[in-house]
Amino acid sequence: MxxxxxxxxxxxxxxxxxxxxxxxxxxxxxxxxxxxxxxxxxxxxxNGFIRIEIVHPRARRLPIERRLRESTGLTDAIVVSSAGVSSDVELQSRTAQAAADYLTSLRPIPRTLGISWGRTLHDVSLHLKQGWAPGVNVVQINGGVSLNQHTGTAASTAVTIAHKADGSATLLPSPAIFERLETKQAMEADRTVAGVLALARNAQAYVFSAGQADAKSALVDSGYLTVAQIDALVARGAVGDVVGRYIDQNGRVVDPELNERTVGIQIDQLRRAPLTIAVISGHSKHAIARAVVRNGLCTVLVTDEDTANALLQD
Amino acid sequence: MxxxxxxxxxxxxxxxxxxxxxxxxxxxxxxxxxxxxxxxxxxxxxNGFIRIEIVHPRARRLPIERRLRESTGLTDAIVVSSAGVSSDVELQSRTAQAAADYLTSLRPIPRTLGISWGRTLHDVSLHLKQGWAPGVNVVQINGGVSLNQHTGTAASTAVTIAHKADGSATLLPSPAIFERLETKQAMEADRTVAGVLALARNAQAYVFSAGQADAKSALVDSGYLTVAQIDALVARGAVGDVVGRYIDQNGRVVDPELNERTVGIQIDQLRRAPLTIAVISGHSKHAIARAVVRNGLCTVLVTDEDTANALLQD
DNA sequence: CGGATAACTGCTCAAACGAGCAAGATTCCC
DNA sequence: GGGAATCTTGCTCGTTTGAGCAGTTATCCG
Structure with missing residues (x-):
């Protein structure tokens, strides 16, 4: 022209x-x-001279969702707009809202829903509306009795999600990580715990988030790991954790010994499940998001525009 | 809803x-x-959920222009978009381009065009296209032989504008400000200088910019005023200068004695002229832009979106 | 220079859209 | 509880717009 x-x-x-x-x-x-x-x-x-933006907390970016589906093989991708967002907290709230919306519109409605715990999942639970589903059994898929003041946030997440769906919550009454392998094995041998784990393995759908590998991780916050331990994991290639297990950019468990002492379903069980919804948002989580998506750890990703664009840079 | x-x-x-x-x-x-x-x-x-932006260096904001015309009584307002602009320099370049476009499309074409000097006007001269008008006599309206290394930029601005219009330039060979009133009066008594000033007073159109009242002013840069003098002017209410004369927010000359020693057309002559085009852009110039517009010192304003919005806050 | 090719222009025609209208639903208020 | 007022809905009709096409102009290249 x-x-x-x-x-x-x-x-x-x-x-x-x-x-x-x-x-x-x-x-x-x-x-x-x-x-x-x-x-x-x-x-x-x-020529791109006209820029049209939808400025709204619930706005999604459908073209990015499509490109993400096409380039990664995800069965579904939900990308919230970051137009007009000033803080990471606001972005994470939007993402949690979108995840809640996605769960609500999910068909068929899963009878058993496996969930992890953490700030993100808790946020999702708060955004769900009363009656979002007619009876869902929510089961925790990884250990999470907190060692410090946050006690109860993991349980409350599961209970809230279940309660709002007029369903029941099955909690996994176990720490996330044991110090000694023998203790963990003894715990798993317990009939109650074994039952919960079996239920978790057979859930029809999973919802989980992921943590970045740094000092701000929830596992450090909860007292399961020290900053030094995280640093050692990072040195071995860890980019973040999924259901309490640290993985590298190829989706492999970084520290098999630590992994053995971690309570909950295995990474491979997640990989084989037909419906796994990852909710990952924020600038610090681009690396772990990439690891999760590239290695097929989720079939559905709920994320923000910036993270999605980072995933498309390939 | x-x-x-x-x-x-x-x-x-x-x-x-x-x-x-x-x-x-x-x-x-x-x-x-x-x-x-x-x-x-x-x-x-x-509800404002749809935001449409035109992202282009030449994009203007017509609705803001209209509101500006209506609320200030300007005969014309040119507002350049600041969408996608990162620096003040880029914004000023866009504004200068818009001023050049405006001059080019001006009808009837002024036979005599009075101009001030400075970074902005120089920028305008560079953005004009060869042959922008068929013969215009450009005349300087305020003194501006620089005291330091920048010598010639004032003259080159006028000459460039004239040259590109296949016209002639009439320079005002005088300092901007004299130290002694007597010297200034002697200068003005000179037949050549008096002739230029008479020509300047009778120009059909004026184009000028304005400077903020601070240490970065071109008058400080050129050595006519010291930072201390500027501070004193600010203390007396000065918000900036127009054709070398410092005015307060009510458009009044702040220091009459200094004003008397300043060479060029008077503020009041500008106020009475039928076509005066002010080109003012940048975040530091909101105050002087307000003073110029509110007190009728220009009939046409060329500015940027942010400055225009600041003017509309009333 | 000239023929081929590409780019542009103004058009027809059908799809897409918005304004305004009347019927139906809802809310309000006594 | 009922009547008035307001809001909402689905529609008709005229306007606005985009797709596609043929004629024209510009450009390229031997």
């Missing part, structure tokens, strides 16, 4: 989008036929 | 603006009639 046509297309766009003139009226003003005006407007769009 | 309608309007907007579906198709997807979809889209627009 010639230089003067480019300028004309801008003038036309101003009149069309800002002044709400018809292409006919613009034609009169710019001394062009209305067809020329239509072509100029089309070229302005094609 | 109900809450669920708001959500629907966002879903509809996503499909309409991002996926290019017709309202009919959206109706099928969301199980609504196409009229309902149309109304939802209209409400999304009305």
């Amino acid at each position: 010639s230089d003067t046509d480019e300028l004309l297309s801008i003038r036309a766009a101003e009149l069309y989008y800002e002044e709400n003139q018809t292409q006919d009226e613009i034609g009169v003003i710019l001394r062009l036929t209305r067809w020329k005006v239509g072509r100029l407007l089309a070229s302005a769009k094609a | 109900s809450d669920t309608d708001e959500l629907l309007s966002i879903r509809a907007a996503e499909l309409y603006y991002e996926e290019n579906q017709t309202q009919d198709e959206i109706g099928v997807i969301l199980r609504l009639t196409r009229w309902k979809v149309g109304r939802l889209l209209a409400s999304a627009k009305a």
Whole structure:
């Protein structure tokens, strides 16, 4: 397109989008036929001069969702817009809301829903509406009795999700990580715990988040791991954790010994499940999000625009 | 509008603006009639959820221009978009380009054009195209032989503008400010200088910029004023200068004695002229822009979106 | 220079859209 | 509880717009 046509297309766009003139009226003003005006407007769009944004907390980015599905093989992708967002917290809240919406519209409704715990899942539970589903059994899929003041947030997440669906919650009454392997094995041998784990393994759907591998991880916060231990994991290639298990960018468990002492379903069980919904948002989680998606650890991803764009850079 | 309608309007907007579906198709997807979809889209627009931006260096903001004309009584206002601009320099370049465009399209073409000097006007001169007008006599309206290395930029501005219009430039060979009143009066008594000043007073149109009242002013840079003198002017209410004369927010000369020693046309002559084009851009110039516009020192304002919005806050 | 090819222009025609209307639903208020 | 007022809905009709096409102009390349 010639230089003067480019300028004309801008003038036309101003009149069309800002002044709400018809292409006919613009034609009169710019001394062009209305067809020329239509072509100029089309070229302005094609050249990316026209930027249309939907500014709303519930806005999604459908084109990015589509590209994500196509490039990763996810069965579904939910990408919330980050237009007009100032903080990571707000972005995470939007993502949690979108995850709650997705769960609500999920068909068929899963009878048993396996969930992990953490800030994100808790956020999702709060965004669900009372009666979001008619009777769902929620089961925890990894250990999570907190060692410090946060006690109960893991349980409350499961209970809230179940309660709002007029269903029941099955809690996994176990720490996330044991210090000694023998203790963990003894725990798992217990009939009650074994029953919960069996239920978790047979859930029809899973919802989980992921943590980045750094000092701000929930596992550090809860006292299961020290900052030094995290650093050692990072040194061995860890990018973050999924259901309490640290993985590298190839989706492999970084520390098999630590992994053995971790209570909950295995990474491979997640990988084999037909419906696994990962909810991952925030700038610090791009690496772990990539690891989860690239290695088939989830079939559905709920995330934010920036994380999604990072995943598309390949 | 109900809450669920708001959500629907966002879903509809996503499909309409991002996926290019017709309202009919959206109706099928969301199980609504196409009229309902149309109304939802209209409400999304009305609620400001749809933001349309024209991202281009030459883009203007026509609605702001109109509001500016209506609220200030300017005969014309040119407001350049600041969408996608990262630096003040870029914004000023856009504004200068717009001023050059405005001059080029000006009808009737002024035979004599009075101009000030400075970074902005120089920028305008560079953006003008060769042959922008068929013969214009450009005359300097304030003194400006620089005292330091920048010598010649004032003259080159005038010469460039004239040259590109196949016209002639009449320079005002005088300092901007004299130290002694007597010297200034002697200078003005000179036949040549008096002739230039008379020409300046009778120009058919004026183009000028304005400087903020701080240490970065061109008058400090050129060595006519010290930082201490500027501070004193600010203490007396100065918000900036126009054609070398410092004014307060009411458009009045702050220091009459200094004003007397300043060479060039008077503020009042500017105020009485039928066509005075002020080119003012940048975040540091909001105050002086307000003073210029509110007190009728210009009939046409060329500025940026942010400055214009600041002017509309009243 | 000239023939082939590409780009552009103005048009017809059908799809898409918005304004306005009348019927139906809902809310309000006494 | 009922009547008035308001809001919502699905529609008709005229306007606005985009797709596709044929005639024209510009450009390229031997």
